[in-house]
Amino acid sequence: MAREIGMWLYSNGGGDKIQKKIVKKLKERDIETVTDINLRHAVAKNGHILHDKLKIDELDLFFSYNAGEQTQYQVFLYQALNRVMPMINTYDAFALTEDKFQTSFLLRQHGVATPSFKLCHRDDGHELKKIIKKWDKMVYKPTDGWGGVGLTKIESEATLDTLLPFLNQMDLRFFYVEKFVKYDNTDFRVDIVDGEFVGCYGRKASGTDWRTNVTSGGSVFMREPNDDIINLAKKAAKVCGTDIAGVDIIYDLEREEYVVLEVNGIPAFATPEQEKMGLNFNDKKIDLIVDLIDRKTKK
Known part of the structure; x- marks a missing residue:
């Protein structure tokens, strides 16, 4: 029986041409590809995840490769699909x-050098002030951002004092900071x-x-x-x-x-x-x- 996979690849920046090449090379190995499966337009019902009339969960694999358009709904379905079928990347690797x-913590546990980091509760301004005194400069990072969005360089206690009320307004439960690497x-x-x-x-x-x-x-x-x-x-x-x-x-x-x-x-x-x-x-x-x-x- 022929294999069939689903794929959602970004189309800008030459992604459309890349997709055509991947589909062609898979076809040479008797693997059919259903493209443009955007989970935003999928519905889960009665044990299946449907995109139009296609039961995605019955495919042999799902390849999701689109960083710019991820929504929480898509990610939620990504997790459900990975419980029943192979994915590239796996949901666990994607979420990590x-x-x-979580990435820095795991890398450090395995002896991979990363910038020094600290995660602390949002109410612990005292801890953050201790850190800035010790490190001199640090970078606030949203734990889930990409493309450099939201990165804030903190170069003094004064900058930290300015930033804290703003971060509190965003209803963040915790702060992740890294020592600024020279x-x-x-x-x-x-x-x-x-x-x-x-x-x-x-x-x-x-x-x-x-x-x-x-x-x-x-x-x-x-x-x-x-x-x-x-x-x-x-x-x-x-x-x-x-x-x-x-x-x-x-x-x-x-x-x-x-x-x-x-x-x-x-x-x-x-x-x-x-x-x-x-x-x-x-x-x-x-x-x-x-x-x-x-x-x-x-x-």
């Missing part, structure tokens, strides 16, 4: 990498699929910002990783249980070591503009994803 604190305002974004190194590029913060995220004004440039960086990225991806991961790594100038800033479960493919620049890892990434889907759907 969406949460900065670095050269560039990072490495390393793509890993199925435990294999796919490719790497660098990102550089703009002159007015310290964040390297492209959505925060950062720019992409060609960059070769060394073995230490590749091995660190592979280890981080493995610890997080991700089939696909983009691992953000910076060099800590004070500790003189590479540290993992973030593990992203939905790292973008190289855009057409980036490919023109010389970023040529898309085909390798597609091949590894197709191999992974083939393996996970073998009856």
